[in-house]
Amino acid sequence: MCDWAIIFDVDGVLLELTSAEEELFFQPFARRIDADVLSRDWNSYKIRNDEEIVKEIVARYGLPPIEAAMITREYLALLEGQLALDLKSEVIAGADQLLKQLRGKARLGIATANFRKAAELRLTQAGLWPMVSSLAHGADGGGAKAEILARAIAEVKLPRERIIFIGDNLNDVEAGLRNGVHFIGFSVDANRRSALAQAGAKRLAAQHDETTALIENILGA
Structure with a gap:
């Protein structure tokens, strides 16, 4: 387990x-x-x-x-x-490899402001849904990202110091900080990463190989 x-x-x-x-x-x-x-x-x-x-x-x-x-x-x-x-969901470079590398090391999930069904449909087409489906929370039920993440945390039943959240927006930083979990700010855009840092993100990644290294560091600490 x-x-x-x-x-x-x-x-x-x-x-x-x-x-x-x-x-x-x-x-x-x-x-x-x-x-x-x-x-x-x-x-x-x-x-x-x-x-x-x-x-x-x-x-x-x-x-x-x-x-x-x-x-x-x-x-x-x-x-x-x-x-x-003909509509195609575009995968962020390295996201599929990241999820595959993490399988077995942690329970993987999502906390998104999209409707859960919308996330399922898009991630299914991209081939990513099976890797995150066991812990999938979306906009359903309302609330800001902090509340969505809180619902995922409540389901997983783990100490918060054993939970990592990866997001790309200011409300993701707030969600991570308010919920007391490890947070990684991800964006290929340097200005976005700077904004995430100013909002309180201490770990930042520009590519998913960097995300992998940051996660491995947290897991091994």
């Missing part, structure tokens, strides 16, 4: 979020409002969480609250259909 858990954010760490995938999220709104005016900046919403963003938009435009569930179902159906056709 693994006595460590390694939890990954999805977008920016395991997968790239393509513009085509991003637009699918807003497509169900187009039948109800002018979806072109909706911000594509995820940080512009009150809570960076797909479930919360849908609810925020529904409330802002005075749509019946029940529309939130309908929009979510439509989005997930669209995503599944497009992934079965």
